[in-house]
Amino acid sequence: MLYERRRVITLRIAVIDDSSAQREQLSGYIKEYYSGNPIYRQVDLFENGEQFMECWRPGAYDLLFIDIFLDGINGLEIAEKVRNSDADCLMVFTTNSSDFAVRGFELRVSDYLVKPFSYEKFKDTLKYCERSMRSHARYIEVKESRTMIKIRLDDIIFTDYFNHYIQIHTKTRTIRSYMKFETFSPYLLCYPQFLCCYRNCIVNMDRVISLEKNDFIMDTDERVPITRKNRQEIHQRYADYQFLRLSGGV
Numbered sequence: 001m002l003y004e005r006r007r008v009i010t011l012r013i014a015v016i017d018d019s020s021a022q023r024e025q026l027s028g029y030i031k032e033y034y035s036g037n038p039i040y041r042q043v044d045l046f047e048n049g050e051q052f053m054e055c056w057r058p059g060a061y062d063l064l065f066i067d068i069f070l071d072g073i074n075g076l077e078i079a080e081k082v083r084n085s086d087a088d089c090l091m092v093f094t095t096n097s098s099d100f101a102v103r104g105f106e107l108r109v110s111d112y113l114v115k116p117f118s119y120e121k122f123k124d125t126l127k128y129c130e131r132s133m134r135s136h137a138r139y140i141e142v143k144e145s146r147t148m149i150k151i152r153l154d155d156i157i158f159t160d161y162f163n164h165y166i167q168i169h170t171k172t173r174t175i176r177s178y179m180k181f182e183t184f185s186p187y188l189l190c191y192p193q194f195l196c197c198y199r200n201c202i203v204n205m206d207r208v209i210s211l212e213k214n215d216f217i218m219d220t221d222e223r224v225p226i227t228r229k230n231r232q233e234i235h236q237r238y239a240d241y242q243f244l245r246l247s248g249g250v
Contacts, residue, residue: 053078197226
């Protein structure tokens with residue numbers, strides 16, 4: 001997960017394919033998948049392996065879509081170089097053949113997209129990758145005074161905003177970080193368990209023990225208010241999330 005000075009990028013994706021049509025298709029699928037989603041994303045398109053490797057550094061990308069059959073540095077060589085320097089970056093092979101499944105397994109490639117592939121197949125792959133990313137990214141990092149603090153997602157009960165400070169409420173204490181809510185909110189809203197339920201307030205639905213008309217009741221007995229304007233939508237979002245949890249969807 002990478003951050004820029006002026007805005008937050010919570011997901012960085014690279015598409016490496018020598019076919020301009022294939023690059024544009026994948027770029028369009030990614031845009032469609034995240035339409036209406038609070039996740040900020042950056043998608044970089046590369047037409048060959050050499051171009052990609054000039055930009056590559058460990059931690060630069062969260063997810064790569066790699067065409068295996070590239071001229072010059074091929075997809076397998078790219079995957080080897082990436083995996084040798086970055087254990088967490090997810091990779092998906094896009095290919096006309098699944099003959100490289102064994103080597104892909106050795107390189108911990110997340111999935112294969114055999115060309116031509118549909119949007120539905122792409123969507124299933126991206127959902128799987130998102131679950132993998134969530135399992136690795138279990139904390140956020142913010143500055144408190146002059147110190148960077150790591151906070152486990154599971155420890156966050158809710159967050160609110162007061163006097164130019166984000167207040168992150170945990171069971172043991174409240175961390176205060178000087179930043180705008182618009183800058184902070186994507187840190188959490190890219191995860192399905194977090195919901196903006198009131199002006200400048202985000203609740204961790206995993207820490208909710210009951211829902212009342214106007215409030216979430218947290219497992220610390222604290223009450224987090226629900227905005228009247230979007231109350232019905234927020235109630236539905238919570239119900240949908242609970243259904244997904246019970247069905248194993250998150």
